[in-house]
Amino acid sequence: MTIYEKAPAKINLSLDVLRKRDDGYHEVEMIMTMVDLADRIEMQELPRDTIIISSQAGYIPLDEKNLAFQAARLIKDRYEVKQGVYIHLDKNIPVAAGLAGGSSDAAATLRGLNRLWGLGITMDELKALGAELGSDVPFCVTGGTAVARGRGEVLEPVGAPPQCWVVLAKPPINVSTSEIYGKLNVGEIPHRPSIPAMLEAIRSKDFDAMCANLGNVLEDVTMKLYPEVRHVKECMLKLGADGVLMSGSGPTVFGLVAKEAKVPRLYNGLRGFCKEVYAVRMLV
Ligand SMILES: C[C@@](CO)(OP(=O)(O)O)[C@H](O)COP(=O)(O)OP(=O)(O)OC[C@H]1O[C@@H](n2ccc(N)nc2=O)[C@H](O)[C@@H]1O
Numbered sequence: 001m002t003i004y005e006k007a008p009a010k011i012n013l014s015l016d017v018l019r020k021r022d023d024g025y026h027e028v029e030m031i032m033t034m035v036d037l038a039d040r041i042e043m044q045e046l047p048r049d050t051i052i053i054s055s056q057a058g059y060i061p062l063d064e065k066n067l068a069f070q071a072a073r074l075i076k077d078r079y080e081v082k083q084g085v086y087i088h089l090d091k092n093i094p095v096a097a098g099l100a101g102g103s104s105d106a107a108a109t110l111r112g113l114n115r116l117w118g119l120g121i122t123m124d125e126l127k128a129l130g131a132e133l134g135s136d137v138p139f140c141v142t143g144g145t146a147v148a149r150g151r152g153e154v155l156e157p158v159g160a161p162p163q164c165w166v167v168l169a170k171p172p173i174n175v176s177t178s179e180i181y182g183k184l185n186v187g188e189i190p191h192r193p194s195i196p197a198m199l200e201a202i203r204s205k206d207f208d209a210m211c212a213n214l215g216n217v218l219e220d221v222t223m224k225l226y227p228e229v230r231h232v233k234e235c236m237l238k239l240g241a242d243g244v245l246m247s248g249s250g251p252t253v254f255g256l257v258a259k260e261a262k263v264p265r266l267y268n269g270l271r272g273f274c275k276e277v278y279a280v281r282m283l284v
Pocket residue numbers: 012015024025026027028030097098099100103133134135136137150151152177178179181247248249250
């Protein structure tokens with residue numbers, strides 16, 4: 001049997017870091033939502049006890065470093081599954097971009113293998129398995145829109161944000177999430193986003209208030225290391241985006257746009273110096 005799962009990208013509408021923990025992770029408070037830019041995962045049952053990964057993308061690991069491989073191995077070990085699986089990753093989400101592409105592939109693999117092997121694992125159990133693979137994986141298991149706390153795995157679902165266009169631009173640089181968290185000085189954060197204000201904007205479907213309350217405390221850290229990210233943000237604002245923010249630890253910057261007529265100018269303007277630009281909708 002062969003099954004398919006969609007693995008969408010996430011963006012962080014708000015990202016606050018409260019403190020560094022003793023286990024090396026940071027306590028966060030974030031609002032995350034999914035956008036309609038997705039990898040497509042094909043999973044095919046194999047009679048042999050093996051996990052095989054392939055992808056059309058030449059730039060991701062295809063061995064045990066791949067998060068989809070790790071998800072398959074985790075579920076096989078934990079539920080003593082003797083069959084194997086062939087997993088093909090049709091990658092569309094840029095890699096190491098702050099869009100959780102790898103995490104979403106892992107989450108889709110957990111959901112898919114639960115179906116393929118009829119394991120009956122509950123959503124809560126799938127999220128707990130996801131937390132063993134990465135901080136963003138539990139959110140990617142459920143999707144939707146949520147406040148994420150703890151190191152990202154404590155989730156509180158919220159309603160969908162006001163619908164709009166999302167233009168994503170990834171400058172051609174690689175950013176390490178642990179380096180960005182490592183360089184953040186939690187005692188000296190000049191401006192923190194208001195999570196309650198963003199939640200109220202979402203609840204009341206107030207697009208202008210959503211744009212006004214976008215905030216990410218990792219943005220300054222990444223921009224200091226990579227000025228190109230600030231440049232992309234400034235370009236998006238000049239080209240008419242209503243609200244602009246870096247997603248996660250970067251380097252992708254997203255612009256929110258209410259009017260469809262404004263999207264081509266933004267898209268074409270950014271394509272001038274960024275190869276990876278996408279105009280998508282929020283997934284609501
Ligand atoms: C910044 C965020 C925002 O959504 O996303 P990305 O930019 O990666 O998409 C996440 O917090 C990233 O989550 P994820 O990419 O799953 O991180 P993990 O694999 O769990 O951790 C990678 C490294 O980041 C640091 N880390 C991660 C999460 C967290 N709450 N505190 C941390 O300090 C740790 O150094 C850890 O070793």
